[in-house]
Amino acid sequence: TRTEFDAKAAESGAGATAAFRNKQKGALEVPAERVSAMARDALEAIHEVIRKHQMTYEEYDALKAWLISIGEDGEWPLFLDVWVEHVVEDVNTSHRSGSKGSIEGPYYVPNSPELPPDGAIPMREDEPGTPLTWNGQVTSTDGTPLAGATVELWHADSNGFYSQYAPGLPEWNLRGTFVTDEQGRFSIRTVQPAPYQIPTDGACGKLIAAAGWHAWRPAHLHVKVSAPGHELLTAQLYFPGDEHNDDDIASAVKPELILDPQADGRGGATVDYGFVLDPV
Ligand code: MBD
Numbered sequence: 633t634r635t636e637f638d639a640k641a642a643e644s645g646a647g648a649t650a651a652f653r654n655k656q657k658g659a660l661e662v663p664a665e666r667v668s669a670m671a672r673d674a675l676e677a678i679h680e681v682i683r684k685h686q687m688t689y690e691e692y693d694a695l696k697a698w699l700i701s702i703g704e705d706g707e708w709p710l711f712l713d714v715w716v717e718h719v720v721e722d723v724n725t726s727h728r729s730g731s732k733g734s735i736e737g738p739y740y741v742p743n744s745p746e747l748p749p750d751g752a753i754p755m756r757e758d759e760p761g762t763p764l765t766w767n768g769q770v771t772s773t774d775g776t777p778l779a780g781a782t783v784e785l786w787h788a789d790s791n792g793f794y795s796q797y798a799p800g801l802p803e804w805n806l807r808g809t810f811v812t813d814e815q816g817r818f819s820i821r822t823v824q825p826a827p828y829q830i831p832t833d834g835a836c837g838k839l840i841a842a843a844g845w846h847a848w849r850p851a852h853l854h855v856k857v858s859a860p861g862h863e864l865l866t867a868q869l870y871f872p873g874d875e876h877n878d879d880d881i882a883s884a885v886k887p888e889l890i891l892d893p894q895a896d897g898r899g900g901a902t903v904d905y906g907f908v909l910d911p912v
Pocket residue numbers: 710713714735736737738739828830849882884
């Protein structure tokens with residue numbers, strides 16, 4: 633039987649592509665002037681790169697072959713989320729006065745099991761990794777506690793694999809939706825994720841190898857926090873001292889998103905971190 637360590641880029645890519653298509657409700661009608669303006673500027677930016685670097689025909693054909701392979705490997709979601717999404721996130725959340733957010737990435741799955749405010753995320757009986765207890769409160773920007781808010785949490789395991797995108801893991805492993813109590817509070821038990829290397833055996837990995845970059849993201853927790861009448865907050869939280877906090881391949885770390893966990897004296901850690909949501 634296959635385990636998470638047999639994960640293949642083309643499989644997780646196909647999964648991420650299918651999940652994205654599922655979430656897209658239909659074609660968006662963007663006005664022609666806006667399509668034209670953005671498409672023209674994007675193409676002119678590419679033309680400028682070709683002129684600036686005097687791209688050869690051989691390099692153009694290598695680029696063409698590589699672009700074709702992104703689709704064949706199902707890695708358009710991965711490519712876009714790693715190298716483009718952080719700017720979209722920035723442009724669309726800069727008006728907020730509540731908590732800072734970060735990119736969603738390719739491995740979110742909606743409708744994870746709903747859990748009480750105080751509980752453990754679904755995990756294997758022998759789930760490896762340092763236990764982490766996370767206490768927090770969800771409030772509005774005016775300080776009002778938000779009871780019944782949801783904190784959707786998903787993250788890689790301590791080997792760096794996500795359930796539903798690597799073989800051998802239980803369907804909802806390390807994925808759960810916590811509902812806050814009357815004071816807007818939650819207390820979540822999970823395990824610390826490992827630093828994460830994006831798949832190296834697909835098209836994105838080929839670019840990274842060809843450019844001499846690295847494939848690492850720092851260890852991170854993903855969340856989506858929502859409450860009626862408030863903007864959805866998508867964020868990631870990081871751990872202090874991770875060597876990739878300063879050179880995340882996905883450019884998704886912000887200082888406000890780094891946790892301050894404390895050893896709990898029992899081999900695990902406790903952390904306090906809450907969320908402030910902007911009213912719509
Ligand atoms: C991830 O786990 C991730 O969060 C992002 C943004 C890109 C690739 C893998």
